[in-house]
Amino acid sequence: SQWTVQTSGITTRLRFIYAVDDNVVWACGNSGVVLKTTDGGTTWGNMTPTNAGSTNYTVVAFDAVTAWVTGTVGGSADVSIYKTTDGGLTWVSQYNNPTGFGDALRMFDANNGVYYGDPDPYPSGNWEILTTSDGGANWNRVPRANFPPADSVNGEYGAACGMEIVGDNVWFNAYSGVAGTEARVYKSTDKGLNWTVSSFPQAGGTSGSNFVTFADANNG
Numbered sequence: 001s002q003w004t005v006q007t008s009g010i011t012t013r014l015r016f017i018y019a020v021d022d023n024v025v026w027a028c029g030n031s032g033v034v035l036k037t038t039d040g041g042t043t044w045g046n047m048t049p050t051n052a053g054s055t056n057y058t059v060v061a062f063d064a065v066t067a068w069v070t071g072t073v074g075g076s077a078d079v080s081i082y083k084t085t086d087g088g089l090t091w092v093s094q095y096n097n098p099t100g101f102g103d104a105l106r107m108f109d110a111n112n113g114v115y116y117g118d119p120d121p122y123p124s125g126n127w128e129i130l131t132t133s134d135g136g137a138n139w140n141r142v143p144r145a146n147f148p149p150a151d152s153v154n155g156e157y158g159a160a161c162g163m164e165i166v167g168d169n170v171w172f173n174a175y176s177g178v179a180g181t182e183a184r185v186y187k188s189t190d191k192g193l194n195w196t197v198s199s200f201p202q203a204g205g206t207s208g209s210n211f212v213t214f215a216d217a218n219n220g
Contacts, residue, residue: 006041016058016161024064028056032071034088038064047088051080057160058104060113068094068136070102070115077101079117083136095139100128104163104172111135114165114192116172118158125149127158131192147186147195154178159210166214173212175202185212 008014014029027035032049033056050056054071061067069082069091079102081095101118108114113136117128127150129142150156155177163172170188183202188195202210214220 006044008035008044010035010046015056018059018061020061020063024061026059026061026067028059028069028071030055032056034059034067034069036064036088045088047084048090050082050091054080057102058163060105060107062107062110066110068105068107068113070105072100072102077121081105081115081130081136081139094136095130097128101158103158103160106163106165106170108165108168108191112191114163114170114188115139116158116163116192119150119152119156125152127186129192129195142193146193147188148197150174151176151181151184154181156184159212162211164213164220166217169214169217171212171214171220173210175210183210 012030012033014027017027019025023038023040025037032051032054034047035044036047037044050069050071053073056069056071059067059069065087067084072079078098079100080093082091083094084091099121103117105115111133113132115130119126120128126144130139132139156174159173159175168189168191170192171185173185175183182199184197184199186195186197
């Protein structure tokens with residue numbers, strides 16, 4: 001019932017926010033921006049940008065020190081995954097695809113994670129799905145045979161930030177640029193190695209209103 005406006009200290013458009021606990025929260029956005037608070041948002045620190053030309057769509061973290069960010073240069077291509085181990089003072093690029101578009105990533109623990117990006121290169125029918133088992137030192141592309149193809153005929157895109165994990169389950173959602181084409185949700189039960197797909201009755205052309213989240217393995 002009550003919302004308190006907090007001051008970020010910047011005017012850059014923010015894209016995503018990730019709460020580690022009541023006090024430690026990370027946020028990211030345009031121009032490579034990464035913000036962090038350790039006092040629940042009373043004060044926000046503007047961390048070192050990952051890449052000033054990059055739009056950062058997702059940040060995930062386990063504490064105030066270690067975090068991962070995925071961003072796309074120019075908002076259209078050249079995706080990277082970055083990691084910090086010093087609270088955002090410095091960033092290391094762990095992965096780069098000059099023809100990709102990074103939508104989201106999630107980490108199951110300090111070592112295991114999953115990432116997805118738009119069909120690469122668009123309008124290819126193949127999603128870019130990556131997994132890591134060593135904290136991102138290596139990101140490995142999931143074989144294309146392991147997941148349903150994107151609907152390239154109707155211009156299916158990934159929904160920026162639209163990924164969720166519960167246990168070993170992963171979901172990400174996608175939408176079509178063609179009016180009247182239903183949006184879809186992709187699901188994995190083994191941390192991103194194999195996938196199925198289902199649709200939900202949301203008309204195409206509503207890209208700004210797509211996001212998936214789950215309370216547990218069944219309810220979302």
